[in-house]
Amino acid sequence: MRLHRNLCFSVIDGLTLIFNEGNYADKVIQQLLKRDKRWGARDRAFVAETTYDIVRWKRxxxxxxxxxxxxxxxNIWRMFAVWATLKGIKLPDWKYFENTPTRKIKGRFDELSKIRKFKESIPDWxxxxxxxxxxxTVWTKEIAALNEQADVILRVNTLKTTKExxxxxxxxxDIECDFxxxxxxxxxxxxxxxVFTTEAFKNGFFEVQDASSQLVAEFLDVKPGMRVVDTCAGAGGKTxxxxxxxxxxxxxxxxDIxxxxxxxxxRRAKRNGAHNIETRTIDSTKVIKKLYDKADRVLIDAPCSxxxxxxxxxxxxWKLQPEFIEKIKVTQQEILQQYSKMVKPGGKLVYATCSVxxxxxxxxxxxxxxxxxxxxxxxxEDKKVLSHKSGYDGFYMALLERKK
Incomplete structure (x- = not known):
């Protein structure tokens, strides 16, 4: 692979924003990809994947x-040189790469790969x-799986088409998919x-949604005609x-709050042709209390780590802090206590997180x-989905039933 100056500069600019300004990687990459209309699919892929790669292995x-x-x-050019060397890419004779110690990089990599927190590039805590x-044993396997690049998984919108x-x-x-x-x-x-530029997407035939995330709605055991509350709906993938x-x-x-x-x-519901969704902002406890004992099914896709x-x-x-995890656990329990009251006798509740x-x-x-x-x-029942076993995201879901 030959390195192109303008693509490498984009990556360095992006990493500067992510590492030093605290910007979110996905948002930064969206901006970077709009930089040059002449870039082809391969150029855009290089910018996105290289940026994500260096973010993933930052430590x-x-x-x-x-x-x-x-x-x-x-410093960021030096990290870029490490990335390129470990990928076996020949470094061009640019000033940023002068005196790059190629052999030392490989030696240090072998040495640090014996220590999990460096090998998997994660904070000590x-x-x-x-x-x-x-x-x-499980953590060693799981964190290795969580460092792999995610597959692109589509969820077929059966309101408009079939999988076939x-x-x-x-x-x-020329987009090939497997069941x-x-x-x-x-x-x-x-x-x-x-896939977002395809007519099929614009027509609402599918959403991009990881396979593990697709298990949650199924777990809730919904039937046509029911009253269902999705309590932490967000932008509505599961809705x-x-x-x-x-x-x-x-x-x-x-x-959602x-x-x-x-x-x-x-907006997504309109594209999907989903007409049975009503949205309500949780701006006070009244919104919740109005629905006490009224829902056949309640989904709590809880905020988590x-x-x-x-x-x-x-x-x-790199953004996550141990204090946040402690705080979010308190929030999770409060949500369970309050939102569970919306389930009517004989109804069911699913509590889910994308945490392991x-x-x-x-x-x-x-x-x-x-x-x-x-x-x-x-x-x-409950389902624990670990990435190293499923090959998809780590998830948890528990199904509870309210006594009649």
């Missing part, structure tokens, strides 16, 4: 390059919490492609899945079931 590359935060531009909660038809339509555009066993609405891209499973029949109340996310959900989705958000491990930590998952359910509000519920 390892900084250690090898012997640089410390805050990084100046020279995260390595400690992962080992404490999952055990040494969508697969054929994308095949005509995934045990994931009824999922298609996995064989190679990464920009839209529920609408398609309910065949547009019945009512879905999608709630962020109004802008619900606006995005409305997001450790299960590090493959698609590699910068999260038991303290955010089954331990929250254990605490809830021994509480006053939780005594109304019986535990039906």
């Amino acid at each position: 390892l590359y900084a250690e090898i390059a012997e640089v410390k935060e805050p990084f100046d531009r020279d 995260l390595d400690e919490i992962g080992e404490k909660e999952l055990g040494n 038809k969508l697969q054929a339509e994308l095949f005509d555009l 995934i066993e045990n994931y009824p609405n999922a298609l996995k891209l064989k190679e990464r492609a920009n 839209l899945h529920l609408a398609s499973m309910m065949d547009n029949k019945g009512q879905i109340i999608a709630m 962020y109004e802008n996310k619900l606006h995005e959900l409305k 997001g450790l299960g989705v590090l493959r698609r958000n590699p910068d999260a491990k 930590l038991p303290s955010e998952n089954q331990k929250q359910i254990d605490v809830f079931l021994t509480s006053e509000a939780g005594k109304e519920f019986t535990f039906v």
